[in-house]
Amino acid sequence: QVQLVESGGGLVTPGGSLRLSCAASGFTFSDYYMTWIRQSPGKGLEWVAYINGASNTIYHADSVKGRFAISRDNAKNSLYLHMNNLRVDDTAVYYCAREETNWFDPWGQGTLVTVSS
Amino acid sequence: DIQMTQSPSSLSASLGDRVTITCRASQSIHSYLNWYQQRPGKAPNLLIYAASSLRSGVPSRFTGSGSGTDFTLTISSLQPDDFATYFCQQSYSSPRTFGQGTKVEIK
Numbered sequence: 098q099v100q101l102v103e104s105g106g107g108l109v110t111p112g113g114s115l116r117l118s119c120a121a122s123g124f125t126f127s128d129y130y131m132t133w134i135r136q137s138p139g140k141g142l143e144w145v146a147y148i149n150g151a152s153n154t155i156y157h158a159d160s161v162k163g164r165f166a167i168s169r170d171n172a173k174n175s176l177y178l179h180m181n182n183l184r185v186d187d188t189a190v191y192y193c194a195r196e197e198t199n200w201f202d203p204w205g206q207g208t209l210v211t212v213s214s
Numbered sequence: 215d216i217q218m219t220q221s222p223s224s225l226s227a228s229l230g231d232r233v234t235i236t237c238r239a240s241q242s243i244h245s246y247l248n249w250y251q252q253r254p255g256k257a258p259n260l261l262i263y264a265a266s267s268l269r270s271g272v273p274s275r276f277t278g279s280g281s282g283t284d285f286t287l288t289i290s291s292l293q294p295d296d297f298a299t300y301f302c303q304q305s306y307s308s309p310r311t312f313g314q315g316t317k318v319e320i321k
Contacts, residue, residue, distance in 0.1 A: 121228075126270060132310075138239070141301075141312060141313075141314050142301060142303075142312040142315075143312070144309050144310040144312070144315075147308075156293075156308055156309075158309050160308075184298065192257055195276070195294065197263075198263075199246055199248070199263070199264070199305035200248040200260055200263040200303070200305060201250075201303070202256075202259075202260040202269065203257075203259070203260070204257040204258055204259070205257060206256075206257055207257055
């Protein structure tokens with residue numbers, strides 16, 4: 098069945114970096130847009146970035162532009178989120194999701210990123 | 215950015231009750247509106263897409279309606295599995311934006 102599994106979260110100090118990964122299975126990964134969405138108690142659900150199958154259409158939310166970069170490796174069925182210059186307000190559970198036409202389905206189980214000194 | 219506003223933020227209901235959740239967009243989004251259910255500690259799951267289409271495998275007690283700026287999610291007869299938080303999300307324009315959520319609790 099279609100499955101997405103995130104990894105790479107953890108505790109990092111402000112200004113630090115992390116790389117999140119999302120392993121996809123059960124579908125033709127290269128056919129789909131993929132998305133990162135985060136959820137924090139203070140901000141609710143926030144769409145972070147998306148990338149198309151060919152990696153030539155990429156969009157980042159203004160809140161992360163210049164600090165985060167989405168990428169993918171279709172040969173490895175993997176999606177990535179490279180996060181630099183992390184801030185306290187980046188603390189959230191980060192989900193990867195497949196973009197099915199105009200909706201997100203399914204979502205991974207999420208990985209927690211905590212930015213704290 | 216398009217703002218999505220849900221009401222109420224929370225509600226208490228009993229098993230078998232009919233429940234209605236409203237989502238309003240800050241501008242017309244036509245029918246580009248999706249609904250998700252999130253149980254505690256879990257990821258959101260798609261319930262309704264394109265305002266009124268039921269995702270395969272979702273019980274028929276869930277219905278979505280609306281277009282333009284005003285949308286509704288209705289649960290016809292609340293079941294134990296339905297106590298969760300529900301989010302709306304617009305896919306009319308980027309950035310995709312979500313409502314703040316409606317928590318459905320047991321009365």
